[in-house]
Amino acid sequence: MNFLQFFGKKTFSHGIHPPEYKETHHQETRRLPFPTQVILLLGQSIGKPATPIVHKGQQVERGELIAKADGFVSVPLYASVTGIIKGIELVLTARGTRESAIIIETALSSGQRQLAGHQCDIENLSRQDLIKAVWDMGMVGLGGAAFPTHVKMSIPKDCKIHTVLVNGCECEPFLTTDHRVMLEQINHLIRGITIALKCVDAPKAIIGIESNKRDVLEAIKPHLPNDSSITIEMVETKYPQGAEKMLATALLGVEIPSKSLPSAIGLAIFNVTTLAEIGRLLPQGQALIERIVTVTGDDLEKPGNYQVPLGTPLGHILDYAGFTGNEAELILGGPMMGMSAASLDVPTTKGTGGVLVLDKRATKGDDIMPCIKCSQCLQVCPINLNPAELGQLAAKRQYDVMEEKYNLNDCFDCGCCSYVCPSNIPLVQYFKIAKTLNRQRHQ
């Protein structure tokens, strides 16, 4: 138990309090009109990309399987619009790489009815069959990490899950998708939690929300089952509360051991939107083909929360949201961990929870100065690393020392260190590069 909890506060130590900017939290989810074409990346999750099973010129229906999973840590992909396969090409991604994608030209006059799936009788399915059903729908963690959900649900044999944590923190500034889902899809969410409990064979679940979503608490409470197998608790609003480790610490006062999965201490942690989508789609036997995206930031006439078909190009979203600027940063995800896209053709993926437009004037950074060892980064790092020392080592390219002596691999890129750094040192960027190079070196 950490000492903050000793004072009755549900939180973790360190972290930051960035401005929230959650102006879209009261805006109901609306459906975005279909784009003229969708660009469906084959690799939308952690793990191997899917293998296409369609060819150029083929007609596909909305919800039809177009690429199948390649191995266990891989998920299938379904068409997000009815239309004609225009090709399988290399396209620019938000990461700046070029990757394979299936491009579908939308048949706008077709009505876009989603292919009816096989009704799925959840009550009578075995645990394995349920996990298989989750896999078949192409589900990944929708909180941003895009880790295949069926892999997470496949708990190692020697672990027994005692609690499922449902992550409704949404600690990234600007984003409000989880917030909307928890208000608009309560029945789906409860059903999804029930399915998850069955999949990981756990007796109880706790929904964790940040204290800035009090309305969610009021809305969900009447819907909770009477046997208190599902409860909801509020934790302090602080970034990165939505990280798995931080949520486990805030709710239960436990620490997930370094380099271990939550299952090592009997926990399974899922994002609320992931479970709500499972609760909505799985009983209908339908697949994940769209997701809710917060479109917000500067120079937008219609910011809000939109239901967006997967693979929708950024340009189409900005067009509909009434973007009026001349110069901007276009960020997929939140401002702390998102990535800026280099082109309007970059498509949304399963992990894209937000499209954030930041005005050039508002974002202009200062020059990078030498580290003055103010120790601010140590005081905010939720993992209690020494970012200042790691940054100095990165500048000297001593990536092996960073990993072996300073626990580089425990860093999960939350960006708190860069956020507070008065010298504007791009610490988290250094760490990402170091981790990538170390991975390549070990191969």
Add this chain to the structure above:
Amino acid sequence: MAIKTPKIDLRTSPYIRRSPSVPQIMRNVVYALIPLVIFSMVHFGISALALIVVTTFSCIATEHLFCKWAAKKTTITDFSAVITGLLLAMTLPPGFPLWMGAVGGFVAIAMGKTLFGGIGFNVFNPALVGRAFLQAAFPVSITTWTPTHVAERFIEFIPSTLALPFMRPEETAQWTAQVATDGFTGATPLALMKFQQIISDNTALFFGTVTGSVGETSTLLILLCGGYLIFRKMLDWRIPAAVIFGTAISAEFFHLIDPEAPRALFMILSGGLMFAAVFMASDMVASPITPLGIFVFGVLVGFLTVLIRLYGAMTEAVMYAILFGNAATPLIESFTQPKIYGARKK
């Protein structure tokens, strides 16, 4: 596509950042020192002001010169040289010859800072490097104190202030005898303690109505100025706290051994300790960054200060204590690395 393609900027996350930046922090430290400048002027007159101006200007000029010499962009706009100059002046006696002050400023920046690579790379607090040099080079001038609240202080310089370079400064003893009203002996509270076993009144020490270096006398004002920086989150309160704590327990410890030795309160309020704890030891660059390291550093500085004050040859101990602490910082850091979240037991 209907919208006009905008010019797209690319950066890396995070896309929002918290102020303050380094120059903003440095500027605020300067603001925090201004009340001390005013106090010292009221206290000691135009000589103190002239000394502050000279050391500050010397520091800025030296930094600018060395940047030009190294063919890089001048760094005087980050205000860190101004701080060094102000801090240096604060630790000198009010009648310190101006030319010596200029030399001190030069040494502080040239040997304490730019030789190591400028801001962020200095091993020692530059202002203390400058003062240590002056202590070694001009031992008489740096221990010659003059009385406070001299009637003519706003129109007349202390005679030694205007000494010509490399000339023996004018004796101030005669001048002091003329202007002092109440048997001023030219001794600071620490010197009184050390050589005459007179312990000064703590209240006088707290409000700063005693003699001493330019900006070190008023504990109250130093605490207020430091409090402002702590409030703005531009000063790490843990460093001064640890230094004061270390001084207090060390003083009490030595008091137990030798009841003649002064108690903790006198040790904390006298000399430059409070000023050094708040403004000198807290030099971010030269002090540890790990939480435990900060504590170890502070206690070490406090202990060394008391030790040197009681058993050393000099009265002004805290300067050497901090320089020693600065030197020990890499070592302290190496064995006080923080324990990470979810660390496994070995």
